[in-house]
Amino acid sequence: MAGAALTGGLRLSDLGLTEYEISALLLSLKVALASVAFSLPVGIFCAWLLARKEFRGKALFDSLLHLPLVLPPVVTGYLLLVAMGRQGLIGKYLYDWFGLSFSFSWRGAALASALVSFPLMVRAIRQAFEAVDPGLEQAARTLGAGRWRVFCSITLPLSLAGIISGMVLAFARSLGEFGATITFVSNIPGETRTLPLAMFSFIETPGAEAQAARLCVIAIGIALLALLASQYLSRRVHSARGTEC
Amino acid sequence: MLNIKLEKRLGDVCLKVDASLPLKGVTAVFGLSGAGKSSLINMLAGLVTPDSGSIALGQEWLFNSEQGINLAVEKRRTGYVFQDARLFPHYKVRGNLNYGNKDKDPVHFDRIVALLGLESLLERYPATLSGGEKQRVAMGRALLSRPRLLLLDEPLASLDAPRKRELLPYLQALAEHLAIPIIYVSHSLDEILQLADRLLVLERGQQVACGPLQQVWDSQALRPWVEAPAQGSLLLAEIGEVHPEYNMTRLRLGDNAELWVSGRLTNVGDSVRVRVHSQQVSVCLQRPEGSSIRNILAVTLAEIRQQDEDRVRLKLALAGTHLWANITPWARDELGLTVGQTLFAQIKGLSIGAEDIAPAHLLKRFS
Known part of the structure; x- marks a missing residue:
């Protein structure tokens, strides 16, 4: 049903997908989109701090941000469980005060994906910010623009291509998230069983190799689509500027 | 007045400036690269913070280390034209011009656009503009932010000679129309001669x-940077008439002294500044006759200065001002020159061309 809304009349089942596959696919998309949407503002802020500011402990901050990239995902998932579970250090208060729970829900999967894909996003956006000539920002300030206007009218638009590529990277990484997700929120059909988890379940099941292969093709298709979309978007960003500069 | 009193340590150089500039007119900041010219205007704009001192624009402090005042860049209202233009690549020329244009007054916008000849560029992106066009847009953008102080950091330095010639009239128009202080950083004495009223030299x-351009020009301050062939005198003159038969113009220096220069200057009555190259001035003890040289002026020898072993500089008093002549030590000895003597200075009409004549706009503005 949700599939019809997503593809505008064309039902995903018309593509020959099974109900099970559609459920995993839509859940994966929901988790990845939520993960990117919520980590983007924080990611932009952290990238800006790293690209434009000097402060004490910057190297440590940078390393901490990169930690999920090098930690085994199962460690990230375990830490999430300890911190954000319903009995966790932070999760307890979130549940008591706001009724917000991450355990065994798609929100937890999105949180795990966001954490694991965060370093990739920040790296790409930071590089884009660093590529913006600070001289342009200075020029904008001499024209009377405060820091916030300089950021919104100069820094952000000029690094848009990099931000888009950071979002796509994070989106793709979220789609593929496995270890932290299964550790933190388990493998619950319809709730936390995203594409990789569904594929893992099929591989675990004897005689389900064909189903696993079908999911594999779907995963490749989505990744390709995301990359193509990002190329199209960044080309549009550049062509809006007359010629290359 | 714009009162500047600053100190700032820059590596192993200590920048120290103490200047008081009028609230109108162009002050050129001259010096070699590394002399601290750009740092000075960056401090005026607020992009660099001085170690100590103060900057007062009229009644307002822009910076005062004792009172702890350091006005933010965006609150200073200093128009800044950078050497590399720094146009915003994602805005069209119109968007660039309007970036700092708060009141959006269409009359003011059109006036600036017309002054800088930007009409045909408005819908183009900066990437498609030539270097000279970019600089004109950068000037327009700075002016439309209604600055109280205009800073120009070598706006012509990155351009080739034809582009410089194309841009210079626009700069002269700015200098003439703006009633705010303009600080013009340059290492080109030619540009300074064409544009500036005052000169600040950093070493x-x-x-x-x-001080005033003429005064600094005549002083010893510029000597180390001026090659002997480029040495010259700056004279104030008024444009007289064009010769009825020849392509030459008479300039009046006052006190019935006059100077014929090549070319036609048609703004009769305008004040101009004329540069006379010292190498092109020679002296005679008697008024020469039957000479091809068009300008023979009676002068009084005011000073004899040994420049180096090849050259002697003569300071010649003429119509309330000074003319410098470079001669050889041999000529000095043979003529037996003494201070106070009357001499006849000869200047070839062809040696003074368009590049040596600049409008003396300030004098006109205030007289």
């Missing part, structure tokens, strides 16, 4: 001279 961070 390794130290301010070695600051």
